[in-house]
Amino acid sequence: MLTCKEVLDSLSDYLDADMKEELISEVKRHIGSCSDCRAEFDTLTMTLKLYKHEHAEPTVMPVGCHDRLVKVLELEKLRSKGAPPPKMV
Amino acid sequence: MPAVTDEELVRKSKEDDERAFGELVSRYESKVYSLALRMVRNPEDAEDVLQDTFLRAYRGIKSFQGASTFSTWIYRITANSALMRLRKKQLPTVSIDNADERETPVNIADWSPTPDEQLLNQELQHEMEEAIRSLPAEFQQVFVLRDIEEMSNAEVAEILDLSVAAVKSRLHRARLKVRNRLAGYFSESAKPKRRAMGVH
DSSP: OOOHHHHHHTHHHHHTTOSOHHHHHHHHHHHHHOHHHHHHHHHHHHHHHHHHHHTOSOOOOOTTHHHHHHHHHHHHHHHHTTOOOOOOO | OOOOOHHHHHHHHHTTOHHHHHHHHHHHHHHHHHHHHHHHOSHHHHHHHHHHHHHHHHHHGGGOOOSSOHHHHHHHHHHHHHHHHHHHHSOOOOOTTSOOOOSSOOOOOOOTTOOHHHHTSHHHHHHHHHHHHTSOHHHHHHHIIIIISOOOHHHHHHHHTOOHHHHHHHHHHHHHHHHHHHHHHHHHHHHHHHHHTTOO
């Protein structure tokens, strides 16, 4: 039978279903009967839900970001070929 | 016509084919920017990481042996660049090896049934932001790669040059730290309501 410490240490693996099935069953049984460990599990689950919800939108590169990257790489190409740096305007 | 593979573009880039390297930039710039933004958490720093990543890739492409895929290699450069930037900005933190997890549950308040509308408020989003910022940089990396980018433990281990066991350990501790910070927020935000309801 698992102790509370063993359950707490394995909560992430349990959330990710990254453990043997028999151990999953044991953790599930423990959480079902231990209100403190259940609160630990439920709040950890909710934390991940919140975090994923906040980051669900795809990020978009700012306007001009691509052009600035191309410029930086062009300057690096010139530098690697030994060309003098362009005059700053 | 089948698309040119990354491996082919890498081979051509090694032969100074600048169009091939440009194609690799086009394929990965959005992904690199996205990963950088989620790690450094502000657009200016993310753009610096993006530029630094592709500069390093351009300088190092000839020594890229192909032991990993190009995507793993470019994400590894991104993660390292982001880590250096985070370390410069972060206040000294305790060693990441100093575990502060509890060994037994201590009767924590279960705020998980909180109504959805409260979970979406800006104050909570700010608290979440602060919770993640306060993580040691090495924890933030694992947290972002696993829980946001949804990479496997093995992929994260390869990108960060860690063992799978180390990835799992850092992930677990990062999740707990964020959760504990949110628990503090919910216990504070519950107080005024209790007072208003005459509960002491």
